[in-house]
Amino acid sequence: MSTDGFGGYAVVVPIRSLRTAKSRLRISDTMRSDLALAFFLDTIAALERSTEVERIVVVSRDATIHRHVRDRCNVVADDETGLPTAVNRGIEKLRRVRHSGPVAVVLPDLPYSTAGAFDMLLAAAREHLRAYLADATGTGTTCVTGASTEAVIHRFGSNSARAHTEAGLTALDIPVPGLRADVDVLADLRERKARRIGDATSTVLDRWRVLPFTNRQGPG
Numbered sequence: 001m002s003t004d005g006f007g008g009y010a011v012v013v014p015i016r017s018l019r020t021a022k023s024r025l026r027i028s029d030t031m032r033s034d035l036a037l038a039f040f041l042d043t044i045a046a047l048e049r050s051t052e053v054e055r056i057v058v059v060s061r062d063a064t065i066h067r068h069v070r071d072r073c074n075v076v077a078d079d080e081t082g083l084p085t086a087v088n089r090g091i092e093k094l095r096r097v098r099h100s101g102p103v104a105v106v107l108p109d110l111p112y113s114t115a116g117a118f119d120m121l122l123a124a125a126r127e128h129l130r131a132y133l134a135d136a137t138g139t140g141t142t143c144v145t146g147a148s149t150e151a152v153i154h155r156f157g158s159n160s161a162r163a164h165t166e167a168g169l170t171a172l173d174i175p176v177p178g179l180r181a182d183v184d185v186l187a188d189l190r191e192r193k194a195r196r197i198g199d200a201t202s203t204v205l206d207r208w209r210v211l212p213f214t215n216r217q218g219p220g
Contacts, residue, residue, distance in 0.1 A: 113179055
């Protein structure tokens with residue numbers, strides 16, 4: 001993570017309560033919660049290692065989330081009235097602390113993410129006032145960026161890639177497949193098991209034997 005305090009990104013990561021997160025994963029509630037937490041922790045770990053990132057703001061009401069990251073990130077309480085509200089709360093926190101650099105909003109289910117991929121994404125996004133990264137399907141969005149807190153526009157939800165384009169954001173066309181590979185259903189893991197996955201997610205998959213999956217993420 002950048003420590004020079006000059007021009008680094010502040011990243012907002014909103015995450016729902018682990019009791020309700022990743023509801024499309026057709027597994028037991030305990031397994032689903034464990035995986036949702038692992039996806040989030042692998043996303044945070046990659047952001048922490050990125051040289052482009054100065055500050056991380058997590059928006060959540062979940063006590064387990066708070067316990068895992070309160071010493072590593074700024075944590076803002078969320079009343080779970082929806083993703084747009086959660087993102088806005090994170091951005092408002094950045095305004096209160098007078099963050100003057102660029103901003104990114106990153107969704108919390110990117111277990112294939114790496115610091116190097118975030119470095120590439122965020123460096124490319126600096127060339128644009130507003131930008132977004134589409135998911136692997138081309139219809140969703142995993143990240144939006146803005147040159148400042150005032151510049152951020154977000155339209156997460158159904159067909160969000162199209163919505164972001166219509167809102168004037170630039171679609172980033174860069175080779176970061178791990179940042180496009182969000183996980184909504186177990187098939188997303190099976191289809192991508194040749195790709196290296198984060199340590200937290202790999203540990204949960206091994207423990208629950210959800211998939212024959214042991215390929216862990218390297219330090220980059």
